[in-house]
Amino acid sequence: MSKSSSIIQYGLLGLIVAAAFILMFNASLKESATMDELAHIPSGYGYVKYLDYRLNPEHPPLIKALAAFPLLFQKLNFPVQNRYWQKDVNGQWAVGAQFLYESGNNADEIIQWSRLGPMLLTLLLAIFIYIWSKELIGRWWAFLPTFLFVFSPTVLAHGHYVTTDIGAALGIFIALYYFIKFLFKNSRRNLILAGLAFGVAQLMKFSAVLLIPFFVFLLTVFYISKVYHDWNETAPKARLKRFSFRAVRYVKNLFLIFLIGYLLVYAAYFVFTINYPIEKQKSDTEFILSSFSVEQLAEINVWMSGNKILRPFAEYLLGVLMVAQRSGGGNTGYFMGEVSASGWWYYFPAVFILKEPLPSLILIGLALLLSIWQILKSKSYKLKAVINYLGLHFAEFSMISFVVFYWAYSIKSPLNIGIRHILPTIPFIYILIASAFKKWINSGATVIKSLLVAVLIIWYVGETIFVAPNYLSYFNEIGGGTKNGYQYVVDSNYDWGQDLKRLKDWTDKNLPAGRQIAVDYFGGGNPKYYLGDKVEYWQSAKGNPKYEGIDWFAISINNLQGALGQLHPGQSRNPEDEYGWLKEFRNPYQPDAKAGTSIFIYKL
Template identity: 45%
Template sequence: MAEKIYWKIPALLLFIMFCLMLGASLGDSAIQDELAHIPAGYAYVKFLDYRLNPEHPPLVKAIAGLPLLFLHLNFPTDIKSWTTDVNGQWDQGGAFLYNAGNNPDQIIFWARLPMLLLTIFVGILFYLWTSRRFGRTVATLSLFLFVFSPTFLAHGHYVTTDIGATLGFLIGLWSFINFLENPSWKNTAIAGLCFGIAELLKFSTFLLIPIYIVIYLMHFTVLMDHSWKERALLAARGVSKFVAMGIIGVVVISLVYGFFMLHYPSALQMRDSKFLLSSFGNRTLVNIQHTLASHALTRPLAHYFLGVLMVIQRAAGGNTAYFLGQVSNAGSRSYFPIMYLMKESLGFLILAVVGLMYGIIKICRKYPWGWKRLGYWVKNNFAVFAAGFTVFFYWAYSLKSPLNIGVRHVLPTFPFIYLLVSRQIVSWMHGDGYRAPGGLFEFFRLIYKKYILAIPRYSIVFLLLAFIVFNVVRSYPYFLSYFNALGGGTDYGYRIAVDSNYDWGQDLKRLADYVQSNNIESISLDYFGGGAPAYYLGGKFKPWWSARGPAHGYFAISLTLLEGSVNPATPPFPQTKLEDSYSWLRGHEPIGRGGKSIFIYYLPK
């Protein structure tokens, strides 16, 4: 009976998550990145051609493209964005979705469905691994936090690589820990396979390599019962399998890339590579990429390497974004900590503080002072250390990045944070340090200390979990725009940041619903996103941009564009030119919203 209940709870949680994501997805228009990812994925599986979107690995996009094979779609291959442009992903996406006689909502639905299932699959793996390592109670609480995370509910149903990156770090770390604990050739092969798959999901999983090295060295360092010489010998003996794991990963990458490049002409690949890397600073790396691309056997690795270099190039240049009243492309080291505190549920943040304080106190009490304390703790809690170090290293790297366009970029660390918090909260609720009762008196004493005194702790936790659920239900279906009370709530989070934190173009269909329900005959619109205003608004749509000056009548604008144009720039980033600014909207209050992210005004003549 208990066994069935233990399985029914995670199944119910994941079913709720699927329903919440599906409901939100049906109301969301295409977001900005889907305009590139959906046609790219379809081209991979339909034509085995990788000319589109090389700055992201293929696996997530290809999975999204599989259902589209059964829809008998028109994919234009005779237009400039496909035939002559270099990586003409945006124009190709617009043509494929909205100008080729296809049903864009049908395409978006079927492309997103595998993403929903992939998110549920991540939840299943997360629960199974956590349950095996830390018990079902910790696993259930961790899964609960995963299921009711506004960020996972938002990004778990889009055709983007963020949920793929989360899966990559989960399977990458899980399989590597198994390899360290039992370095058989079977586990070596599994770890190598998982590493290769991770690299095919998002390029940020490249960070697994330094994480692996540190965890590998730490695994042998904390063998406290061995001399340093013995530890060094054990580590050296494992190097061959460690290297073999990497080779297996490279083979997996090469095979998958090679498959999706079967009909991608080598001359076209070389032309694209030269153009896309023409401004890359380190010419040695560029020459290596070009050399790899010039040989048939290494062409797949060259295209993988091209994507890595494109990510490095983009990260170095930053991305123009609005944050805390300023517009900049330089980034801020406070960006991710602030966004994390604003985008996570307050209930979870309280649990995290309690868990952190309890964990520190418990470690200080249990282990003697000095370096040995750390060594013994790591040895006895190696999986916890590995998860914690992954979070630390990933965040340390992210804090230095000027690419500040969304909390989603640290999403792969969320499950590990949920695990670490849940483990401490469960321990705090149960209480520990009490011996088994030796008699009737000690039995009642144990009941009193472990259960009666624990009632307030259980009550606090359940109230906080209920608060988390309440916030998610209240924010439905606007999960992408979710901010907690620290950030002004879902209605006012745009004052902190926009882009994929608040407005990624997801509310165009909701704007169309507003226009229809309010009998608006004509509306000017400046829109940011992957939707097509002319498709959803028809003849009522009047394209607008800031240089056209003040609009009259009904006017709507995406908040990403509004906040980016009316707020001051951080030097040396240039100030917005007057003709590019919507400063003329100051003094006007919106009369409504399309969803949460599109302001609607009525401006009299």
């Protein structure tokens, strides 16, 4: 590659990454804290400032700690003397509210500084996508998956929030990347990198635990393919010895990767539990796991938490068990006109079809059809062809397998709260798209096919620019567009509390002096902090605010859909919480105004 070509290549990558940062930063400036940020930001600050892990144990520390690192250089008041910190078990929400809004701090500055870490991790993932894609499909085709990733509304939305989802995507991506590199080149350097990347993934999000069975699966397939390839070249009497030794070596190396990874996990948890009193850690663990379904596991965890050597692992294990319990229990939410806590098996496929930009869906559909046609045409489903494919395209096979595996796990889980939970599969889907289209375009009629892809890419970017900065609420044309997406699903797909600052802007312009607005808000913001005396907290059971002399009412669409949606069999709701007075007064879905996309405003 010439020097000028290299300059163009990395210059273009730099421009793409810079554009993504500008789009995320601009969106962040306009948004209030989302629901999960209310817990994650103070938790991270507790880790890096006080080396204390008493808040938010159900998520690993790395994202939160990185987000809170810039806060160390500010003079902030943190409520360490408050009972929510001192006495409560995981008082994350109360501590978050006090830290951000009730301690004399500048909440917006804290939120913006905290979001820098996740944004940088998003950009790092984009660079890794380019690096791996370049190795697989070439330096120019590598721009296609990188471009799709950085201009994805879902990525731009969740890439700038202090949550674990973009971290999970990065951790899993680099873990798989270095694991595959080690399989093909068993050097000590690659072993250490694979182990460290695996450990980083575990410190990002607990769903990365799924890498353990997935790596076992990949290693098994890799071993079988190598045995098949070398079978005829090995003397019959030497086969048992050769392939047995190989199996032992593979198992030993996998064990070392896991060991290195969990040593990194131990080190991180060791640092962040230094000042977490061991007595409180044990009592907190015992309380949190008091209703855990597998009593023996809970007892082991409680015992470990009281051991000075094992307690870092105990805190990690506590998070794993909490996530397992929550995933199995589901979360009450609204989807397709229904309210349920038991989940829907078709939730993720449906939400993906509604929220992924239409040109991207077309690219995915065409890539899938092209791949199926190629398999049928070349008869690649025969055993010998499969083995040859694994030898030449094992990385591609790994990506396909992970997408299927992770989607199957997500579909089975009743925890249906957002498309963000399948974010770790998005980079792999985009790389697979690029690989399929490279083969198709190179097969002939290059100009026409390239024009088709170019049109779809321009359309894709247009979708993103048009919806900016409301990336979280983006819905494609199938979902009725961003304005109507709430009809299908809400929560972190549409309304996560991001529009409270826009409600403030609306009241500053439209609310008469001395008048109040009743607010039923969902999210990590604080209406009193932004609106002051203009706001009166409200709920359905309090009736029509007009009878209290309040002429305006605002409600988060997540709360409204939870009140109006049809109940799933077995689901209950107090009739007083169904906003009957609003339905009698007018059509709730025809507000007089909106703050952003997610807060509906009514003149009473």
